Amino acid sequence: MSTSTLQPPKKPSGYKPFHPRWYRPRVSVYWWLGEWHYLKFILREISSVFVAWFVVETLLLVNALRQGPAAYEHYLKLMQNPLILVLNVVSLFFVVFHTITWFNLAPSAMPVRFGGKRVPDFLVAAPSYIAWIVVSVGVAWLLLR
Amino acid sequence: MAEKITLEIARYSPEQDEQPHYECFEVPVHKEWVVLDALNHVKDNVDGTLTYRWSCRMGICGSCGMMVNGEPKLTCATFLSHYANQGARKIRVEPLRYFPVVRDLVTELSDFLNKLKKVKPWLIHEDEPPLSQGEFLQTPAQVDRYKQYSMCINCTLCYAACPVVGLDPVFVGPAALALAQRYNLDSRDQGAAERTALLAHPEGVWGCTFVGECTRVCPKHVDPAGAIQQYKLAAVMSWLKSFVMPRGQDAR
Numbered sequence A: 001m002s003t004s005t006l007q008p009p010k011k012p013s014g015y016k017p018f019h020p021r022w023y024r025p026r027v028s029v030y031w032w033l034g035e036w037h038y039l040k041f042i043l044r045e046i047s048s049v050f051v052a053w054f055v056v057e058t059l060l061l062v063n064a065l066r067q068g069p070a071a072y073e074h075y076l077k078l079m080q081n082p083l084i085l086v087l088n089v090v091s092l093f094f095v096v097f098h099t100i101t102w103f104n105l106a107p108s109a110m111p112v113r114f115g116g117k118r119v120p121d122f123l124v125a126a127p128s129y130i131a132w133i134v135v136s137v138g139v140a141w142l143l144l145r
Numbered sequence B: 001m002a003e004k005i006t007l008e009i010a011r012y013s014p015e016q017d018e019q020p021h022y023e024c025f026e027v028p029v030h031k032e033w034v035v036l037d038a039l040n041h042v043k044d045n046v047d048g049t050l051t052y053r054w055s056c057r058m059g060i061c062g063s064c065g066m067m068v069n070g071e072p073k074l075t076c077a078t079f080l081s082h083y084a085n086q087g088a089r090k091i092r093v094e095p096l097r098y099f100p101v102v103r104d105l106v107t108e109l110s111d112f113l114n115k116l117k118k119v120k121p122w123l124i125h126e127d128e129p130p131l132s133q134g135e136f137l138q139t140p141a142q143v144d145r146y147k148q149y150s151m152c153i154n155c156t157l158c159y160a161a162c163p164v165v166g167l168d169p170v171f172v173g174p175a176a177l178a179l180a181q182r183y184n185l186d187s188r189d190q191g192a193a194e195r196t197a198l199l200a201h202p203e204g205v206w207g208c209t210f211v212g213e214c215t216r217v218c219p220k221h222v223d224p225a226g227a228i229q230q231y232k233l234a235a236v237m238s239w240l241k242s243f244v245m246p247r248g249q250d251a252r
Helices: A036-067 A069-079 A082-109 A121-144 B035-045 B080-085 B110-118 B140-151 B157-161 B163-167 B174-184 B192-199 B213-217 B224-244
Strands: B004-011 B021-028 B065-068 B071-074 B090-094 B101-103
Touching: A036 A069, A036 A082, A036 B213, A069 A082, A082 A121, A082 B224, B004 B035, B004 B080, B021 B035, B035 B080, B035 B090, B065 B157, B071 B157, B071 B213, B110 B174, B140 B174, B157 B174, B157 B213, B174 B192, B174 B224, B192 B224, B213 B224
Parallel strands: B004 B090
Antiparallel strands: B004 B021, B065 B071, B065 B090
16 A cells, blocks of 8 residues: 555546436426315315405495495395306305315314313314304394394 | 236336336235335336335335325335225326435435424423433323324325425425424423424425325324414414513414
């Protein structure tokens, strides 16, 4: 062994550590169409647009009431438009979907502990459903009595 | 139940291929065989160049995760008979989604391991008590708070299930965030404040859109989605408390 080998070896110029060429898959813009679970997630997210539409509709109603009977009549006529009716039916479907999915997700975001044990998810979600039913029955009673 | 089933396996050789292609192998369907057994059968008897990771074959090591018919699965816990009984003639086996592929079914994990390290998944003490004080004692209720999140085996199935991981490469991801929360919830840990900078960040929990797929595919029932949402809530509460209390409180 010569003394020169005691010197630190010179790095050969252009040396690169071995690095295999990885295949990097690209995510398609239609990634959410391929699987029902992803599609359900996207529908849940889109449902917020329809929730917003119902909020706008309610604000328009309040504004019409504030302006007087003529404005209220105009509002009712607008609501009888077939396009608005179809939009409202679709919106109702999405708002119900929105409500159910979020009620079902709430227990995993807010686990409740009682006596050192985690309360089952369905018991955490139950008060939301009960409150929903009570309010819905109350509103139905106000409108239909 | 069919006697044989075809494995359609994604193959990628970095020396020869621009992108993966599929090769089919016919394997026997034994009642006790899992997909990993079928891969071992192919490697031992048909094509020794087939490359994949595995070790314990009992759902502990977390190395044999692959996409089986488009679903992230531990191949050691996925029975061929499950598919054969449904009348399937073919099972597609691919590397875990959203990860770079090194060869065939082997994914590159450096990015995941770096993210894991960033959340400081270990017990942090501000004031180290002397050894003479003895061990840290915990009540069963204290253990119960974090036990579920400590079951993670780092199999990365949750990363392959999470579209945010695929779309946003800087997102820390489900397993690492759940593990951070596991230490935040541990009564022996005092590192919650140190972890906040990374966790309460768009790359951390705020990157999560609550698709919930991580929880669905987790073979150890860790519920990373739940852990992330709970941290979001804790982070908001901590932020609100910081207005009321001069020094705020740790997000726990």
